[in-house]
Amino acid sequence: MDTLQTLTVGFIAIVVVKNLVFTKFLGICPYLGVSGRIDMAFGMGLAVTFVITLSGTMTWLIDHLLLIGTPLEVTRYVCFILVVAGAVQLVEMYLRKFFPSLYESFGIFLPLITTNCAILGLCLFLNLWRVNSLLEAVVLSFGAGIGFTMAICVMAGIRENLKLADVPACLKGAPITLITAGILAMAFMGFSGMIR
Amino acid sequence: MILADVLDLWSSAWPAGVMMLSLGGGFALVLLFASEKLRVEVDPKVEQIHRALPNLDCGACGFAGCAQYAKAVLADPELLGGCAPGGAATSAVIAGVLSLQVSDSGPARKPIVHCSAHTGDKTLYARYEGIQSCTAANALANVQACKFGCLGFGDCVRACRFGALSKPDGLATVDYDKCTGCTACSKACPRNLIEMVPFKHDRMMTVACRSIETPKVTRSMCKVGCIGCGLCAKQSELFSVAENLARLDYRRYEPSEQTEAAMSKCPTKVIVWRGPGAVEPARSGDERVVESGGAEDG
Numbered sequence: 001m002d003t004l005q006t007l008t009v010g011f012i013a014i015v016v017v018k019n020l021v022f023t024k025f026l027g028i029c030p031y032l033g034v035s036g037r038i039d040m041a042f043g044m045g046l047a048v049t050f051v052i053t054l055s056g057t058m059t060w061l062i063d064h065l066l067l068i069g070t071p072l073e074v075t076r077y078v079c080f081i082l083v084v085a086g087a088v089q090l091v092e093m094y095l096r097k098f099f100p101s102l103y104e105s106f107g108i109f110l111p112l113i114t115t116n117c118a119i120l121g122l123c124l125f126l127n128l129w130r131v132n133s134l135l136e137a138v139v140l141s142f143g144a145g146i147g148f149t150m151a152i153c154v155m156a157g158i159r160e161n162l163k164l165a166d167v168p169a170c171l172k173g174a175p176i177t178l179i180t181a182g183i184l185a186m187a188f189m190g191f192s193g194m195i196r
Numbered sequence: 197m198i199l200a201d202v203l204d205l206w207s208s209a210w211p212a213g214v215m216m217l218s219l220g221g222g223f224a225l226v227l228l229f230a231s232e233k234l235r236v237e238v239d240p241k242v243e244q245i246h247r248a249l250p251n252l253d254c255g256a257c258g259f260a261g262c263a264q265y266a267k268a269v270l271a272d273p274e275l276l277g278g279c280a281p282g283g284a285a286t287s288a289v290i291a292g293v294l295s296l297q298v299s300d301s302g303p304a305r306k307p308i309v310h311c312s313a314h315t316g317d318k319t320l321y322a323r324y325e326g327i328q329s330c331t332a333a334n335a336l337a338n339v340q341a342c343k344f345g346c347l348g349f350g351d352c353v354r355a356c357r358f359g360a361l362s363k364p365d366g367l368a369t370v371d372y373d374k375c376t377g378c379t380a381c382s383k384a385c386p387r388n389l390i391e392m393v394p395f396k397h398d399r400m401m402t403v404a405c406r407s408i409e410t411p412k413v414t415r416s417m418c419k420v421g422c423i424g425c426g427l428c429a430k431q432s433e434l435f436s437v438a439e440n441l442a443r444l445d446y447r448r449y450e451p452s453e454q455t456e457a458a459m460s461k462c463p464t465k466v467i468v469w470r471g472p473g474a475v476e477p478a479r480s481g482d483e484r485v486v487e488s489g490g491a492e493d494g
Contacts, residue, residue: 066215075212079219086223093227093234100236 007139013195014143020118021151022188027118031152032177034109041156043102044109045149047091049142052119055080055087056141059123060134080123088114118148154184241293242266248289249282254357254378256280270294280305281376305392306377307370308470311346312404315366317419318342334386341417344406346389355384372472393446398473401444401455403428405466408439422466428458442467 020026027048034044059080067073092110095103103110113119122144131137158180167176246266253261257278259268269275273294277287283304291298319341324333330351333339339347348366355361360374361381368381368390382390389406405422407414414421424440432454434445444467449455459467468474 062219070211071208072212072215075216078216082216082219082223086227089227090230093230096236097234 003133003135007136009195010136011139011143014140015147015150016188017191017195019147019151019188020121020144021148022185023192024118024121025185026121027116027148028181030109030112030116031148031155032174032181033112034106035152035155035159038153038156038160040105041152042149044106045145045152047095047106047110048113048116048119048148049145051084051087051091051113051116052122052145052148053138053141054090055084055119056122056126056144057134057138058083058087060126060131060137060141063127076124076127077120080120084119084123085114118144151184155181158184239270241270244293245269245290248286248293249279250286250376252281252357252376252378254281254376254380256378256380280378283377303394303396304377305379306372306375306395306471307379307381307390308393308400308402309346309368309370310389310391310402310404310406311344311367312420312466312468313342313345313367313418314364315348318345318366319417330384331386342407342409342414342421344387344389344408345418345421347387351384351386352381352390355380370470395471396449397451397471399469399471400446400474401449401451401459402468402470403435403442403444403466404468404470405441408441410440414440420464420466423464425463427461427463428467431455431458431461 014020018024021028021031030044030048035041062079062083063076067076067079088111091113092103095106095110122141126137126140131140159177162176162180171179243266246263249262249266251262255261257265257275257280259265265275265278269278269290273296276290276294276296276298279286279290284298287298321338321341324336324339326332326336328349330347330349333347333349337343346363346367348363348368350361350363350368352368353361353363357378357380358374358376360371360376362369362371368385370381377392379392382388382392384390387406393400393402403422405418405420407418407421409417409421411423411425414423422440422442424437424442426437426442428435428442429437432452434449434455435458436443436445
């Protein structure tokens with residue numbers, strides 16, 4: 001029962017309170033780049049969720065089985081990058097095989113998940129937050145992916161409506177998008193302190 | 197001393213190297229396995245067609261790029277021959293892949309600009325200082341006296357992805373060595389001055405005018421406009437005159453004494469050579485209308 005409570009609270013925390021996009025400002029590149037249409041944003045979110053869960057779990061395992069307590073801890077970053085890159089390659093092959101249309105519509109953004117800092121950030125946060133059980137690491141990784149999906153879908157929904165809005169000429173395009181992202185982030189900061 | 201340091205560094209570094217190697221090796225194995233399991237079979241015919249295409253992604257065929265056209269032409273062989281830059285050679289290769297017979301589509305089509313008025317030849321009522329584009333300028337009735345001639349703001353120059361068009365002295369001019377025949381310029385011209393003509397010869401005789409105004413009006417506004425006098429049609433039956441404008445049948449055109457005579461008899465010298473083999477006569481700048489100088493830049 002205690003574990004369940006920890007997991008639930010951890011999940012809600014990483015989705016809403018400690019959302020990587022809104023509170024840590026990680027993964028901004030795809031967050032702004034692919035949030036033009038809601039269906040593509042959702043697909044991107046799912047791809048990131050898959051990669052983040054896979055790489056979060058694997059990096060936790062590598063960290064705990066190989067690195068912690070040995071001098072090899074300094075190679076953590078490099079190892080994690082290796083894991084993330086490998087996982088992205090796997091997702092790319094999988095999508096190309098089973099969802100070719102999604103694969104085409106992602107274009108360059110799919111390989112760019114490799115450089116999505118939300119993923120590497122989460123892997124490093126798992127170490128920083130001293131997550132001690134594999135189950136918790138998996139749940140937190142999955143939650144981070146869900147949080148990213150939620151953020152990018154909220155943004156895509158707003159941007160689809162923004163297309164119809166009467167935006168002043170000087171703010172059209174990137175400026176209004178960045179302002180929207182800022183206001184969204186501020187709104188989500190209202191959750192901070194809800195879960196410690 | 198230094199040796200000891202290096203040995204010390206080595207002894208502490210090698211476990212990291214070994215671990216990175218083994219991790220990398222492990223991932224390589226997993227990915228190798230996955231690439232075998234998740235291999236996507238690409239139709240080898242699509243690859244063959246794609247290799248035969250010029251890979252310019254110019255869009256003349258109506259598709260986003262050469263890869264899309266390769267897929268489409270395999271699904272629908274009627275699209276064969278859509279590749280303008282590749283021309284007959286590419287069509288023949290694609291037809292070979294699709295095991296089809298390709299009929300001779302004639303010589304490659306290249307653009308010809310049907311205007312020969314440089315800045316000094318045109319009459320301008322006023323100086324246009326609006327948006328520097330032909331499409332915008334064309335919306336204005338009095339942007340220049342001739343309603344048919346080249347505006348010289350370079351929509352075609354911007355449309356050309358291969359740098360084959362320029363507008364020296366206010367007239368769109370094709371560099372046939374760079375031209376791939378992709379038809380982008382002829383689509384860009386708001387006055388439809390650029391026609392895709394089958395180039396049977398190195399240089400093509402051209403009536404470089406589109407004006408259908410009466411001779412008097414044409415004379416008053418352009419020094420080199422066709423006045424529809426019909427002298428060329430008297431010399432060669434390839435020329436025809438209608439609506440005060442001489443036209444040449446490019447499909448039937450063959451160089452002959454008659455066409456040469458028509459060219460030399462033309463009172464306004466509007467029948468000119470166009471093509472890679474044609475040398476434009478050097479133009480002197482002394483005829484330039486001072487008022488119109490600024491409108492041509494941009």
